[in-house]
Amino acid sequence: MATASETTLVTAHNESATKWWTRFLDPSERTLALLLLLPTALLLSLIIVYPVCRLVWTSFQNLSLTSGAPATFAGLENYALMLEDPVFWETTWNTVLITLITVPGALLVGMALALMANLPFKRKWPVRLSLLIPWALPLAFAGLIFAWFFHSEYGVVNDVLRRLGFEGVIWFNSAKWAFAAICLTIIWKTSSFMALIILAGLQTIPRSLYEAAEVDGAGRLRQFFEITLPLLKPSIVVALIFRTITALQTFDIPFTMTRGGPGTSTATLAMYIHQNTVDFLDLGYGSALAVVMFALSMGVTAVYLRMIRAKG
Amino acid sequence: MSHETTTNRSLLSGKPLRILIGFILVVNGMFPALWILFTSLKTEAELTAKPITWLPHAPTLANYLRAFTDQPLLLFLFNSFMVAILSTALTLFISVLAAYALARLQIRGRDLILSAIIAVSTFPLVTLLVPLFEIMRALGLLNTWIALILPYTVLSLPVCTLILVSFFEGIPRDLENSAMIDGCTRLGALFKVVVPLAAPGVFTAGILAFVNSWDEFLLALSFNSNPMLRTLPVGITLYQGEFAFPWPVISAALVVGIVPVAVLIVIFQERVVSGLTSGGIKG
Numbered sequence: 001m002a003t004a005s006e007t008t009l010v011t012a013h014n015e016s017a018t019k020w021w022t023r024f025l026d027p028s029e030r031t032l033a034l035l036l037l038l039p040t041a042l043l044l045s046l047i048i049v050y051p052v053c054r055l056v057w058t059s060f061q062n063l064s065l066t067s068g069a070p071a072t073f074a075g076l077e078n079y080a081l082m083l084e085d086p087v088f089w090e091t092t093w094n095t096v097l098i099t100l101i102t103v104p105g106a107l108l109v110g111m112a113l114a115l116m117a118n119l120p121f122k123r124k125w126p127v128r129l130s131l132l133i134p135w136a137l138p139l140a141f142a143g144l145i146f147a148w149f150f151h152s153e154y155g156v157v158n159d160v161l162r163r164l165g166f167e168g169v170i171w172f173n174s175a176k177w178a179f180a181a182i183c184l185t186i187i188w189k190t191s192s193f194m195a196l197i198i199l200a201g202l203q204t205i206p207r208s209l210y211e212a213a214e215v216d217g218a219g220r221l222r223q224f225f226e227i228t229l230p231l232l233k234p235s236i237v238v239a240l241i242f243r244t245i246t247a248l249q250t251f252d253i254p255f256t257m258t259r260g261g262p263g264t265s266t267a268t269l270a271m272y273i274h275q276n277t278v279d280f281l282d283l284g285y286g287s288a289l290a291v292v293m294f295a296l297s298m299g300v301t302a303v304y305l306r307m308i309r310a311k312g
Numbered sequence: 313m314s315h316e317t318t319t320n321r322s323l324l325s326g327k328p329l330r331i332l333i334g335f336i337l338v339v340n341g342m343f344p345a346l347w348i349l350f351t352s353l354k355t356e357a358e359l360t361a362k363p364i365t366w367l368p369h370a371p372t373l374a375n376y377l378r379a380f381t382d383q384p385l386l387l388f389l390f391n392s393f394m395v396a397i398l399s400t401a402l403t404l405f406i407s408v409l410a411a412y413a414l415a416r417l418q419i420r421g422r423d424l425i426l427s428a429i430i431a432v433s434t435f436p437l438v439t440l441l442v443p444l445f446e447i448m449r450a451l452g453l454l455n456t457w458i459a460l461i462l463p464y465t466v467l468s469l470p471v472c473t474l475i476l477v478s479f480f481e482g483i484p485r486d487l488e489n490s491a492m493i494d495g496c497t498r499l500g501a502l503f504k505v506v507v508p509l510a511a512p513g514v515f516t517a518g519i520l521a522f523v524n525s526w527d528e529f530l531l532a533l534s535f536n537s538n539p540m541l542r543t544l545p546v547g548i549t550l551y552q553g554e555f556a557f558p559w560p561v562i563s564a565a566l567v568v569g570i571v572p573v574a575v576l577i578v579i580f581q582e583r584v585v586s587g588l589t590s591g592g593i594k595g
Contacts, residue, residue, distance in 0.1 A: 116336065121330065136584075
């Protein structure tokens with residue numbers, strides 16, 4: 001084949017194109033592209049698109065697997081029920097509060113970690129690993145580890161507090177302290193990813209900008225606010241969008257740390273969806289709750305996108 | 313060294329301060345894992361001593377033995393490993409095909425398709441718990457690996473596609489064309505020429521997909537209630553009884569669970585960082 005002249009190559013190609021199986025092996029570019037994208041399309045249809053349609057449909061149904069009764073149309077009944085359900089309001093409020101506390105918290109801590117990690121260390125790997133390990137740790141592991149950290153008797157947090165002369169706190173007996181412990185854990189777990197993103201952004205800022213600012217007599221603080229922060233904005237916004245959407249889905253850490261307790265004071269909307277779906281098998285109500293969460297995260301994305309457009 | 317430190321002159325360029333900051337970073341990142349390691353080596357008696365000890369005084373491996381005998385920890389590891397490996401393989405296969413189409417072939421609406429795939433990644437999978445539960449139930453897939461492999465593949469598909477598109481675009485077309493003149497089909501050229509040349513990208517995408525699957529908790533908890541099919545993160549929560557929290561045993565199980573991914577991260581740290589920051593999407 002390699003020695004064949006160009007003309008014979010072309011005719012050979014034309015001949016083979018008439019046979020159906022060679023056409024399958026070497027199809028035209030457009031057909032090939034469609035074929036290559038087909039598995040992605042199929043998978044996304046099965047796991048995302050069809051379930052979304054089904055979710056909305058089920059939220060208008062009475063569908064409880066415990067009764068064994070077939071689904072009946074319920075109209076807005078599930079939604080009406082939700083509005084009068086104090087646990088819905090409590091878990092939604094907890095979710096919003098966790099988002100409002102841990103997203104800015106992770107951003108601030110992540111920024112601090114990134115600025116520290118950007119110093120010219122001789123060995124880079126200990127710092128890099130210190131940012132990667134919290135990221136790679138499963139959220140459920142982080143929840144368990146920090147539940148042990150905050151243990152009232154033998155936890156290292158209370159030990160340090162006592163050594164410093166404070167009273168130990170019984171973290172998981174009060175809603176407030178349990179909530180604080182959960183937020184601290186989430187901030188620790190998620191700030192390292194923020195730091196990695198911000199660090200990558202920091203390393204793209206040319207040194208010359210700082211040198212020029214130095215010549216103009218700008219202080220370090222001014223340099224930070226007028227060079228570093230504006231140039232970091234694109235990477236920060238992207239990280240914030242994903243962090244906010246994952247914060248709205250918070251499940252693993254409160255589930256492993258407190259199981260939502262005491263009572264339902266630290267339960268999140270995701271935990272309530274899980275409870276209604278898997279424990280109570282009330283799929284209609286679980287779906288209605290999920291639609292609310294879906295609306296929340298769409299709202300967040302819309303707000304961020306508007307912010308990007310307004311300032312960009 | 314000194315001319316390199318232009319961004320961090322004066323105050324912060326002092327060596328002692330830099331060492332201190334490095335120490336803070338390392339403690340922040342490593343201390344929780346280290347503390348769990350210390351706890352796992354303590355005896356029950358030492359654990360309940362007051363004031364608490366930091367380093368284990370009489371290190372013991374008894375907790376590790378109990379971690380493997382109290383619960384089928386090896387089975388949890390096996391389930392997690394198989395689900396993660398299979399979903400990673402599936403993710404890579406599907407995203408290699410898609411990324412090649414997006415990077416190389418002339419298609420209308422290329423950017424639209426790419427952003428549609430990425431938009432999916434911002435979709436909260438929790439909200440699909442009910443319909444996915446119903447679908448898996450209808451297909452008889454509850455309590456199987458497949459019930460997790462399919463959603464996990466979607467979880468990593470956007471990141472992997474994004475990484476692979478950028479890698480494929482960096483490979484010169486001539487290499488592919490000459491392979492095709494040598495009698496390769498387009499798909500043959502993809503798998504014999506393009507994928508091997510993009511190996512670093514494929515590898516990076518693979519590690520991210522593996523970690524994503526290894527970490528997932530909610531779907532694993534919801535779809536596989538059979539204890540024999542528990543993945544590691546879910547299985548580890550089974551050690552805690554209604555009232556008893558055998559912390560040294562839980563810690564030992566946690567250490568066992570941390571080691572595989574930690575090894576992966578230590579070996580491939582630079583690649584993971586580049587993958588995460590080029591298109592990484594994870595909480």
